[in-house]
Amino acid sequence: MTSTTPDTGAPYDPHAQVHLGVFQVGVGSLIWDDPAAAPHVAIETFVHVVKLLERGLFDAFFLGEGLRVRENRGRVYELDVAGRPDAITQLAALAGVTEKIGLVATQNTTYNFPADLARRLASLDLLSGGRAGWNIVTTDNAWTGANFRHGGWLEHERRYERAGQFVAAAKELWSSWEPDAVADSGDAKSWARPGAIRPVERHTDLVDFRATATVPGSRQGRPVLFQAGDSDGGRELAAAHADVVFSANTEFGKAVAYAADLRARLARYGRSPDSLRILPGASVVLGDTVREAEEKARWIYHQQVSPARAIAYFEQYWGTDLSAYDPHGPLPDIPPSEEELDPSRGTLPIERRKGKLALIAQWREKAERENLSILDLARAVTTRHDPFVGTPSQVADRWAEYVRTRAVDGFNILPDQIPASLEDIVDRLVPELQERGLYRTAYEGDTLREHLALPPLAPEGVRP
């Protein structure tokens, strides 16, 4: 093993543990056309899921966020699950019925006020007994900004600059109470020791406020910081500030390269390789046999890229109504509109915002060459997070290699079916992991920071 151990920037660790989270995006290609699918907005569904995960000893439950409902050609997109709660509000509600599991809110630095968001996150952290996390995301498109006071104000190039300043300000607010700031008894001279709570201010063109925190540090000091961006700016933000990265680099080779790159960046910020946990997104499809698992994975994928979704997918690119075309027939013979893609895809990566005509030309060629229908082509070109498909034992073995080589520290599960995907993992995969010594058999700590086995906060977190 040692001779072939890939360089991940951290030594091989035979005792490495798998850390698991669930990323509940809450919208998108979740399977809804199934009698077993739970209602997607009902609080009862969330309570069921989070209690299930707590039974499965998960580190964290994440909620996604998107600040505008997706559209297709100016109308709300009809085919996917849509509609979800405010993440902090929902996680506070779930904190009330759980005791251990970490609760991570995706929140945007572009369309929030730093002091307001820092206060709400700190409130969740305090009420949950130190179980809160913040998945830091940025948005640059004015389309999302149309819901906000300062819509579309931030240039693409400066969104991570704003995010960096925003996070630094939040950290300062979270550490602005000295640990023993509050009086021990009602007889004290004042409720808080004079000078023990410091006002924080920032006055730059990107972050401008003056505020005094009303919430002290929690049992874990401050919310655990997650970062998901994969661009250079995103990786730098992660190396500077994050405790956990939620990456898209799931395939083993990519995971190794990503880990090595990130740990090199960490070193430049004077941080140890263990001060950042790497948890890529992962779909998991389990079966009693490989064949059963593969069939299920195919069924799921075909549900997700249905005939109707295939048409809608190409409508985004053609910029026109294609509903008259047969998804089982050839590609539309009409030319696409000249204008580039509508950013209403919301999460459309920047490289897809230009050059669509060339892309369509490539697709035409491929479809012709391989004799693909609209539906076949959609299934061939839409990417899916490399899923882990197999028996529980096979997946556990693969994960052992992932964590022991330190390519990753665990996974953020992206469930296709709620709650079925998660029930499978808790009831079938977790025992296999435990058997291999890869997974806890009981929670050892109480806070999210403890679950993730992160080192104690640097002095910035707990001021003397």
Added chain:
Amino acid sequence: MSGSRLFLAVDLDGDGAHPAAWRHSGRPPGSVLTPQALRASVSAAETAGFTLATFADTPVPPGDGPTPAGRIEAGTRAAFVSTTTDRIGLAPTLHVTTTEPFHLATQLASLDHASNGRAGWVVGAAGDEASLATIGATAPDAAALRREVLDVVDAARLLWDSWEDDAVIKESRTGRYLDADRVHHVDFEGATFTVKGPLITPRPPQGQVVVLAPAALDVDDRADIVLVDGPDAEDREALAFAEVEIVLGTTTAQAEERAARLDADAAWPRSRRLRHVGTPDGLVELLRSLAVTFDGVRLHPAVLATEFELLISDVLPVLADEGLFRPPAPGATLRDSLGLPRPANRFAAAS
């Protein structure tokens, strides 16, 4: 709108409404920032039969100098207790001036979903320099502040209607999860902001979250409940709730002595609000008289450990015996409890 019945609301912020409450809470001052304290007070209010708990808040610390500087954000507090209660209404104060109207509407809609229809919103309009500085803005003048209150309430109400109740159709035949004709852009244009919509959250279970507005904001026509300072209910479109501050003692003299003792620790400035300094029986009498003209009251116990406890043990049982109030039924929405209809969706009505 009144009768001989009274809806009972109570504000559960901190250790009580009096700035010196923390010295008389019988627990370490920091306890107020714990989940246990929050859960205990809300659960006691629900068991006692209150219709509604409110959570005061400001963007800046609640006090300065010797008084408490700590306070958990109100929306988060309300959400935290939403899953461990099943009948009491939960209404945080959220300020229109220091947040994004879109986030505010989303948070309240989400609270309504999490509580299965028990969310309220006490409209806050912080307009001072220190509050506005938390978002890097300057204090608005009175006219601009009023405009902002109207705009944010209007935007929130539009956003709550942006999804029709039957927007999710789950139609296997066509593969459609929802019907785009039932999810609407709101295209709201206010004086200082615009909102495109729709909300990211489906319509709240109550249709519209219950809006409580202080009378001083003068937005009766946009509120479900108006919070009135002083003894005159006046003729209002919305339900009128009297704001009542409370200091209790076994005798009136004892209550006055207690008030003086609290005030010696920290002054409790008087406003136009009613303040009852007296016995529980005297309070029952006051509430009985208020029931003639008001629809409800919001009580502000000076110290939760004392006045709130006495409300539960000595006041509510008497009111219940007299039929002056009725506890909400388990599973009821806040609108159900208040006898308010579930509003029609303005977009559905239009199409």
